[in-house]
Amino acid sequence: MSNRCSDEGKIIYQLNEIFKQMSPKFERCTGISQSRLDLLHKLFEVDETSQSALQKEVNIDSAAVTRHLKQLEGKGMVARRKNPNDNRFTFVSLTEEGRERIVSYRLEKEQFITKVLKDFSEEEQTSLSNMLTRIQKNVKDIQY
Amino acid sequence: MSNRCSDEGKIIYQLNEIFKQMSPKFERCTGISQSRLDLLHKLFEVDETSQSALQKEVNIDSAAVTRHLKQLEGKGMVARRKNPNDNRFTFVSLTEEGRERIVSYRLEKEQFITKVLKDFSEEEQTSLSNMLTRIQKNVKDIQY
DNA sequence: AGTCAACTATTGACCCGTCAATTGATTTAA
C-alpha cells in the first residue's frame, strides 16, 4: 500500500514532466495545438454539431471552446451558424479548407506519436494504456 | 512499428487527460499548486539557493519563478535577499512559517499520491515508471 | 399573456506558462 518516499511522487512527477515537455513539441511539430486539433478531429467525424456537444467531447471549458472556434472561424477552417429551430445553439462544422488541412495535421500527428512511442511493443503499449486507464479512474474517484 | 489508428493516439490522449484531470484535484486536495509545492520542496532541502539555480531544478520559466516567489514572499512563506557578493543573484529561503506549513502540504500530497496509485503493486509502479522514463526520453529526442 | 426557470453562448477577471525585451550588476577585453 505505502512505499518509500523517493519513489512515491515519481510517477506523478513524470506524468507532469511528460506533459510539459510533450505539449510544446507537439505544437511545433504539427503546427497546431492539441486542443485545437482535438476540436477539428471531432468536427471531422461529425459533419455538424452544436457547440455545447462539442465542448462535452473535448472536455475543455466552454469559454475556451468559444474562443478557439472564433479563431478557427477567422482562419476559415470552421463555419458557424445558429440553429434555426433553437437560436440558443450554434452549429459548427468544418469548411472545405478545414477538411483539407486536417488531413495533413493528422499525418504530422501520427508521425509525432510514433516518435513518442518509439521502441514500444504492442504489448507494452496496451499494458501502459491499461495502467493509465486505471490511474484515470483513480483520479476520477478522488472526491474534491 | 506502426499499429492501428484507434490505438495510436490513445496513450498521448490519456496522458493529457490525466494531467488535465489531476492538476486541479491536486490543487484542491493539497491547497497549493504543484509548481509552487515543487518550489517549496526544493527550498526545503536546500536552505538557501539562488533563484536561477532553483529555476533550473523546477524546470519552469524564470519569469514564472519570479512571480511565484513574489507571491510566496507576500504570504510570508519564503524570504528573498540579494547576494551581497554579487548583486545580480537573489537568494531564496523558506521562512519558519513556510517550513512549518510545508510539512502539512507534504502530508496532503502523500495522501493524494496513494489515492492516485490505488491498487498498483510495487512491480506495476516500477514498470509504469520505467515506461514513462522511456517515453520521456523519446520526447526529448524529438528534434524541433 | 406573462413570469420564471433552464439552457447556450459569450464575456471579463484571473492563474499559470512561454518568449522577448529591459534593467542592473559583473566580468572581460581593449
Added chain:
DNA sequence: TTAAATCAATTGACGGGTCAATAGTTGACT
C-alpha cells in the same frame, strides 16, 4: 579605465485554461 559582452532578474505581451456573471432564447406553468 572604459567599452562591450554576459548574466540574473524582472516586466510586458500573449496563449490557453478556469470560474463567475451576463445576455439571449426557449419552455413550462399559473
